[in-house]
Amino acid sequence: MHEMSIAEGIIQVIEEQARVQAFSKVNAVWLEIGPLASVEKEALSFCFDAVTRHTLAEGARLQIIDLPGQAWCLGCSQTVAVTQRFDSCPHCGGYQLQVTAGDELRIKELEVV
Amino acid sequence: MCTVCGCSEGETRIEGQASGHHHPHSHDHHHDGHSHSHSHDHSHDHSHEHEQRLAPLNNNLQLPEGLDSAVFVASASGQDLHYGKGAAHAHAPGLSQARMVQIEQDILGKNDRYAAVNRSRFEQLNLLALNLVSSPGSGKTTLLTETIKLLGQRWPMAVIEGDQQTSNDADRIRATGVQAIQVNTGKGCHLDAHMVGHALDRLEQLDGGTLFIENVGNLVCPAAFDLGEAHKVAILSVTEGEDKPLKYPDMFHAADLMILNKVDLLPYLDFDVDACIDAARRVNPNIQVLQCSARSGEGMDSWLNWIEQQRGERIQARIQRLKDQMLQLESLL
Numbered sequence A: 001m002h003e004m005s006i007a008e009g010i011i012q013v014i015e016e017q018a019r020v021q022a023f024s025k026v027n028a029v030w031l032e033i034g035p036l037a038s039v040e041k042e043a044l045s046f047c048f049d050a051v052t053r054h055t056l057a058e059g060a061r062l063q064i065i066d067l068p069g070q071a072w073c074l075g076c077s078q079t080v081a082v083t084q085r086f087d088s089c090p091h092c093g094g095y096q097l098q099v100t101a102g103d104e105l106r107i108k109e110l111e112v113v
Numbered sequence B: 001m002c003t004v005c006g007c008s009e010g011e012t013r014i015e016g017q018a019s020g021h022h023h024p025h026s027h028d029h030h031h032d033g034h035s036h037s038h039s040h041d042h043s044h045d046h047s048h049e050h051e052q053r054l055a056p057l058n059n060n061l062q063l064p065e066g067l068d069s070a071v072f073v074a075s076a077s078g079q080d081l082h083y084g085k086g087a088a089h090a091h092a093p094g095l096s097q098a099r100m101v102q103i104e105q106d107i108l109g110k111n112d113r114y115a116a117v118n119r120s121r122f123e124q125l126n127l128l129a130l131n132l133v134s135s136p137g138s139g140k141t142t143l144l145t146e147t148i149k150l151l152g153q154r155w156p157m158a159v160i161e162g163d164q165q166t167s168n169d170a171d172r173i174r175a176t177g178v179q180a181i182q183v184n185t186g187k188g189c190h191l192d193a194h195m196v197g198h199a200l201d202r203l204e205q206l207d208g209g210t211l212f213i214e215n216v217g218n219l220v221c222p223a224a225f226d227l228g229e230a231h232k233v234a235i236l237s238v239t240e241g242e243d244k245p246l247k248y249p250d251m252f253h254a255a256d257l258m259i260l261n262k263v264d265l266l267p268y269l270d271f272d273v274d275a276c277i278d279a280a281r282r283v284n285p286n287i288q289v290l291q292c293s294a295r296s297g298e299g300m301d302s303w304l305n306w307i308e309q310q311r312g313e314r315i316q317a318r319i320q321r322l323k324d325q326m327l328q329l330e331s332l333l
Helices: A003-021 A041-051 B044-060 B067-071 B109-124 B140-151 B168-174 B193-201 B249-254 B263-268 B273-283 B300-331
Strands: A026-033 A061-066 A070-073 A078-081 A097-101 A105-112 B075-077 B080-082 B099-106 B128-134 B157-163 B179-184 B210-214 B231-237 B257-261 B288-291
Touching: A003 A026, A003 A041, A003 A105, A003 B099, A003 B109, A026 A041, A041 A061, B099 B109, B109 B128, B109 B193, B128 B140, B128 B300, B140 B157, B140 B168, B140 B210, B140 B300, B157 B168, B157 B193, B168 B179, B179 B193, B231 B249, B249 B273, B257 B273, B273 B288, B288 B300
Parallel strands: A026 A061, B128 B210, B128 B231, B157 B179, B157 B210, B231 B257, B257 B288
Antiparallel strands: A026 A105, A070 A078, A070 A097, A105 B099, B075 B080
């Protein structure tokens, strides 16, 4: 979706952190993204390259760590793996699933100079 | 300051620490020059392992024979040897000035902070804020103007209108006598909490009332941006497909209520209402569903009742919180 806003959000966080942690260049950025975060990784990489130009993260590598999607199945009373919002439970086939993990969208760490 | 040892402030991670700072910094390994063919899946954890295993070895500055190739995964690129070709390629101690900074921050955290401020302002004002989301053309603005007319002067109301351009929608709302603020997002595809905060500054006398936030017509992006609202209300008109909740699952997952609008047109369409509700429940088992037509007035009662109920519950909850606070204060005497 709004990958450009997300990429700009990443730059904002980096710039804030650069002041706090005193660094002047970012070599690499690690993101953690769940399958339910509604982020298209390819699009995000593209936008990231575009918005980092002329910033302290220019040329930085974007590394994406995929997190698993999980939901609690009310029918089976157990945690099951999901990759999309409308997945059914792999055990009972039901849709009474409460997503418990997988919508993460966060910056994990930076390699900085 | 030796950044490789991590002897710097903040949450810097200590890498390959050696006593007396005497590790052999071969800083001339180039980050820019060679082509890192990093496999993105090749994980990060991997490199951390290397780091931990390497650290003590490096302290001794002596590698037991045979371990070299087993532990150090070096790759040759011309004259250079690269010891950190994993995702965190700087982790091999003494090879880079780069340091790792742990952030663990949500990228949308800034919006969430603004949303939290809005939410507490809404609470102070005893204001029920509803975020209305839908595709363009589902009838949000007509639903709103009819809702405002039917609710009459029962309590204060205001509308924040989000559109890329024009103030047409805000003009339609103002024609009903209710205050409205148009937010033009320009190139933006959604309202964010910061914009809503500014719009709220311009609204007056809302205590105990209802604020409708009509988001930009878009079933994708507004799902991810919390505005501080009590509920997201997704509006789906029956002239759209009944599988829309499956096509745009994030939005229907984020919404607490789905309004099926334009039901007066059902006799002329092949729209399968039950299939649509099933689809919505697949992505969100808890979603409530109302059917109405803003034009014919059919089903509008249930929507008005829903608003009244939500408003009542909010005020009740606030009364309870204030009572609890009073009790707490009295117990101090």
